[in-house]
Amino acid sequence: xxxxxxxxxxxxxxxxxxxxxxxxxxxxxxxxxxxxxxxxxxxxxxxxxxxxxxxxxxxxxxxxxxxxxxxxxxxxxxxxxxxxxxxxxxxxxxxxxxxxxxxxxxxxxxxxxxxx
Amino acid sequence: xxxxxxxxxxxxxxxxxxxxxxxxxxxxxxxxxxxxxxxxxxxxxxxxxxxxxxxxxxxxxxxxxxxxxxxxxxxxxxxxxxxxxxxxxxxxxxxxxxxxxxxxxxxxxxxxxx
Numbered sequence: 001x002x003x004x005x006x007x008x009x010x011x012x013x014x015x016x017x018x019x020x021x022x023x024x025x026x027x028x029x030x031x032x033x034x035x036x037x038x039x040x041x042x043x044x045x046x047x048x049x050x051x052x053x054x055x056x057x058x059x060x061x062x063x064x065x066x067x068x069x070x071x072x073x074x075x076x077x078x079x080x081x082x083x084x085x086x087x088x089x090x091x092x093x094x095x096x097x098x099x100x101x102x103x104x105x106x107x108x109x110x111x112x113x114x115x116x
Numbered sequence: 117x118x119x120x121x122x123x124x125x126x127x128x129x130x131x132x133x134x135x136x137x138x139x140x141x142x143x144x145x146x147x148x149x150x151x152x153x154x155x156x157x158x159x160x161x162x163x164x165x166x167x168x169x170x171x172x173x174x175x176x177x178x179x180x181x182x183x184x185x186x187x188x189x190x191x192x193x194x195x196x197x198x199x200x201x202x203x204x205x206x207x208x209x210x211x212x213x214x215x216x217x218x219x220x221x222x223x224x225x226x227x228x229x230x
Binding site: 044104 | 149158160161171172207211222224
């Protein structure tokens with residue numbers, strides 16, 4: 001069965017520090033998708049990225065970057081030069097279209113606090 | 117930009133009452149979902165809906181829950197007799213087609229059961 005583990009429950013950094021949020025997943029499927037969502041204090045879920053299992057190329061979007069490594073079943077998320085507005089809960093998620101359609105399995109989330 | 121809208125944003129109800137949460141998915145989307153998030157916990161899948169029927173449901177989605185698309189635009193989640201443990205944020209989501217696409221989430225409906 002699919003599983004997503006975010007071992008870091010809470011992380012606290014000072015503004016401008018770089019921070020990496022870890023995500024490890026388990027799946028038996030060869031085709032799957034990985035996601036990151038941000039949940040700010042207002043509560044909505046904000047889509048950040050989707051990556052399919054066949055594309056291991058790392059991605060950078062502004063201060064955000066993602067490192068996907070199938071060999072270690074990890075999909076880590078790095079924020080460079082963090083800002084106070086980055087404070088939120090970040091969720092990693094997995095979907096397995098072949099076995100469960102677009103149903104997402106979420107990790108427990110990592111609460112990131114960026115202090116001024 | 118099209119978005120998924122949910123109403124109400126917050127509802128307070130007494131235990132045992134029926135609650136209906138409403139969602140308007142993005143208009144050309146075909147697959148609809150409800151997820152639940154108990155305060156401070158992870159987001160959990162409840163049910164998926166396609167072609168006017170449930171395509172998958174989790175063990176959380178018991179006989180107290182039902183979903184329907186009554187008029188081709190709204191997608192509703194009904195909880196027949198609410199329990200204290202139903203207090204949570206409920207998110208509606210939709211995608212245009214199945215297959216790992218970006219799930220567009222609404223802003224959520226917070227349900228508080230007293």
